[in-house]
Amino acid sequence: MRHGTHDRSEEATLDHYITAEEHLPDEECTETTLQITDAETKRIFEARVRIAREPDELTDPQRLTVVTGPHETVSKEWYVELLDEIDAAGINEDLLRRLAREQETTSNIVNTRSDDLKVVLTYLVEAGQYESTAEALRELAFERLAEDRPALLEAYDAVRTEFEADPLRRALMDQE
């Protein structure tokens, strides 16, 4: 926490990010998705962030250089607070990880209420196309997700692989 007091020596220890003025949201201190560059590695990525002109307005402020001008040769110093990193397809992997971790200890039943859906699904079962309405719903939903949200399924697949392949990470996360 860096409320109230903030000096140059403290600033030197902050992480440093860069963004372009054209990417800034209209309002300060609201949660927004922003493309930023890590000043040290020059990695460019999107993250859920809050930004402000003064560090005291943020809980965990980091340096943010905002470049502007026709050739981006003018800059001003702002502050940014990183909430979650988002990958290039707009998938919040941290959120996916949290949900996957929570899923390990909660029920895996998905509920929905719809007379129409139940009639249609039951029809498919009684017509012999599926063994059960649950199976019909699972297969149809995954087919649709594969078609419309391939990046989400891919990211989830990567998260699951991570979980399975990294027992140490799992053990540490379980202790959190």
Next chain:
Amino acid sequence: MAADSFRDYLQLLVADDALVSFDEPVSWDLEASAITMLANRTDGEVPLFESVGATDSDAALVGDPYRGPRSRPWDRFAQSFGLSAGLSGAAYYDAIIDRLRSPCEPRLLEPERAPCKDVVHTGADVDLLSFPWPYVHRSDGGRYSNLHTIVAPDPETEWGRWSSHRMMIHDDALASLLFLAGEQVPNRYYYEYEPRGEPMPVAAVVGAEPAVQCSTEMWIPTGRSEAAFAGGLKDRPVDLVACETNDLSVPATAELVIEGHVLPNERLDEGPFGDYFGYMNGPRRSMPVFAVDAITHRAEPRVPFCVEGTGVGYGQNSSSTLQTAAAGPDATLGLQAAGFDVDAAVPWRFTSRTVWVIAMDRSYPGVLHELANFVFTTWGMLHIDFFVFVDSTVDAHDPRAVLTAIALNADPDTDFHQFGVERMPKVPLNIYQTPDEKGSADVGTSKAKTAKAYIDATSDRPLEDDAETESLRARAQQLLVDAGVSPEPFELLEQRQYGGGDRR
């Protein structure tokens, strides 16, 4: 000794005492490019950075390896292609044009014989940022690979299309490519793949052999492949090998190959970048996304890069040298093939993408305008702003000779011509258009069109005066003979004597 790989080429530099190795760690973050810039400015040795700090990779960086000696920029390419040492600019152009007239089809190697497959990374194993891509200029939008060959599919040729488009690295598996509409490969993406919603397979070949790098800079006619012309340049086939994850073939001796797809309907920031004019050039643009599927490379790959902006004025760099040593002879041949009696088309050494010198005889009135029209409308040369036409007797490689021709022959009143006023497309990398005139430029060319220009610095000897001039010269020759000079060197004398015999 000719060079069949980038490694061979570096050995040529070593043998010439033209390469200096840095063993101590050098940062990819401005330091490598700053050292290279100094070498470019001072005509010094090419720097090889063996150890690049803050990377996990055993890759080395090489700063502007294709920069030629200031006085004779084509020398190292001549050596690489096994041509004689010490060729004049004109002789080098003649030799390269001869080679280009005899293309040589490439040879496909089995993957196990391809050096670029020493190490293969695919899927989750791919990590672009594990390589030491340089951050070249302060204020660049990101780290860049800018001295490579982009290989893309082309239904008209078996070996695809090779071209050069700089690439800004975003993260482990994504980069943006500067695809300027109007160029062949970008057009294929914008007008064929993207409308179909289909990713376009591409490969970025880093550290290719000199013949490949040269042919990448050339304007190859549609239906022909750069691979065959690269083989022609070195007078034997270029070795290719199939990619791991798509149907493209890439130069087998390359240092590093990045395979992937350019995604449809996706854009990422590209730029700003300190461009070839020598200035930072913004604003950032939305450009197509290169999603990486695989990276293959040689053991301890050597990654070349260019410090753009240092090839203007007296300095040379890789891209200015490639213009002089590759694009120039290629354009000369292209103009000759189009029926223009051109002696040489040579990029102006001090700003090679902006101004070209064309040495030719003005065979009929209007030929210069016709040639300019052909180049600017047929080839869509977005970078070139103007030509200087000089007589074929002027050495187009010699800046002093060209300036002399302008001073003596170009009448400010009649010999400076604007061409296509407010109609010509322009690459938005120039520094004279305002940001508004450049526009958002989603597909690459400036919103506002501009003009091109040419200077007619050929000697002004009106064609209609030829008969009178010849008559005067013949009379002068006769007077000299009459005064006792031997008639042997005078080409008009025989004709005069036949007529003059009656006078005696």
